[in-house]
Amino acid sequence: MAEMTLAKALNASLRRSLAHDDRVLIMGEDIGTLGGVFRVTDGLKKEFGGDRVMDMPLAESGILGMAVGLAFKGFRPVVEIQFDGFIYPAFDQIVTQVAKLHYRTRGNVRMPITIRVPFGGGIGAVEHHSESPEAYFAHTAGLRVVTCSTPQDAHTMLQQAIRCDDPVLFFEPKRRYWTKGEVDEDAIDRDDVLPMGSARVVVPGSDVTLVTYGPLVATAIDAAAAAAAESGGGDADAVSIEVIDLRSLAPVDVDTVVASVAKTGRLVIAHEAQRTGGIGADLAAELTDRCFYHLEAAPQRVTGFDIPYPASRHEEHFLPDLDRILDAVDRTMGRRPALYAGAVL
């Protein structure tokens, strides 16, 4: 076990992947000599050479299209998109080609492409540098979408993504790049390692299920601790929150969430992305279907607002924080009025 930052864990994971399989190629803008703008690919070009770790011309559609051709030739490209807001020029290649070629060719051609995307806000960046576009890709058949929240998951899940024969969107919570944690670098070889498509119960609890992923997992853990410690009105005020890190956004491990909600009877979903058409909307519908008779209150969503990601002096209001999450928890507990209280017409 070694303590390392999430960014460093990703770097170590890429190094292992390059060493594990010589068909793995790393591609992206500024990822070679510079080591990436977040230094996630630091030192890899020096170690594996420019044919394995390739600096790309500045065209995202070109990079993904080239990755498609390389996958046709039997390579396993790992593409870095520099920032979340830069993925849209590559959107056509990803949803029209990468996602559908296996289906289109009736399983004859595989697209084992991993697309790494630093995503989310909280670093005070300018426009196009703080977006959460994961729902676009979760909506697209043929893609897998995952995100990590800890250095250990970063390390194991990225290797799992690269070894997966399907294309994987790998969303990295950029404001947590510098979060430190223990990493068992051999975890991927263990039989009990969690599969990439599984959700993880981070904090056990009995009153409310709080589901989130990526950058908000740390916030959710803080919220659970704060709710447990709440003692304004005596012990009766403490709320036991079960925190679930979804990890996989497509497919969603609904069974793990169902098991939790069947136990707690309450569901809160938090994500940074805009509310409409988001992962939370889909999860709320699915859980309402599958846990209708267990639910004590309507599922609540705590999300970014349906506005473009705002200027950085606004982002503390845009991003779900501990207080907004606890507010939603209180509403499921009946301690605050429902958002849409009043007569149902």
Added chain:
Amino acid sequence: MPSSLSESRESRPRASAPHDRPVQLLDPSGRRVPHAPYDDYVADVSGDQLASLYEDLVIVRRLDVEATALQRQGELGLWPPLLGQEAAQVGSARVLRPDDFVFSSYRENAVAYCRGVKLTEMLNVWRGTALSGWNPYEVGMATPAIVIGTQALHAMGYAVGAKLDGEDSVAVAYFGDGATTQGDVNEAMVFAASFRAPVIFFCQNNQWAISEPVTLQAQRPIADRAPGFGIPSVRVDGNDVLAVMAVTRRAVEQAREGGGPTFIEAITYRMGPHTTSDDPSRYVDPLEREEWAGRDPLARVEAHLREAGVLDDALAASIARRADEAAAEFRAGCTEQTDPPPLAMFDHVYAEPHRGIDEQRRQFGEYLESFEEEN
């Protein structure tokens, strides 16, 4: 100053600029025209070999006519005719080795024929029984791209992969004049030049992107763009199978030897509609079409071979018979196709098990079974 944007478009010339004479080895009357250095690249093509190319041209035209008939009879949902473009496709595809790889658009059915795609497998996309017909790895040809231009990037990427693997195979991207406007084709050229990729960009300038003339896409010969990316280019008479073969051989030879990409603009003409759903009488000048009919890719080879004494009525009849046999096989391969079972639509979405798809397949399977129980 033009009074409107549309007028300024209308006033432009409708044919490619004539100043750069395309490579031509057989003129429309079938006369052999010398053109150095390309003569050297076809010096080994004997009369019999040219007759074999002629047979290809006859067969792919016959198949194309048959497919159009199948569409009119309701057996195919749609068909994109290649009438007029036979020489550009056959002349280039016949140059390639089995280990080369083609990334094409949807009109390259003659290329598919030359790559050895089974006739039945060429049709199931258009019949709607599958999204693709053949296994790309069995014939060295990707399934056709319908979003135009995207395949130029895939060819470039494949070529980079071949180079990384130390092979001397090449990748060929086929696309039309309309596709050259797309960012993807331009990005592919930037990348190909940067990585010195062994890729051939083969543009069939058939003068039309559905109803839009090439002048709406390009104000200069399309081949002029490539040198700006650091890629040599050549314009060729796309209705001259021998010239197309010569320029493609040269480009392929250079790519195999590490010389990087070449851009070929084959100047040809789409004699029919864009697809069987299209009505070119709305936008094509009949006189222009008539002019191009005089440059037919089959007629000139036939005239040349008859003049050379290679082709006589007996050989022509036997080629026609083989074309009819191919057409009959084509038709049978179409009409004998059966619809795939409903649950097969869930196959191959993912390479590895996927809980979401598995669950939806199970639910829909149970739903379908519920009807069987009722009966």
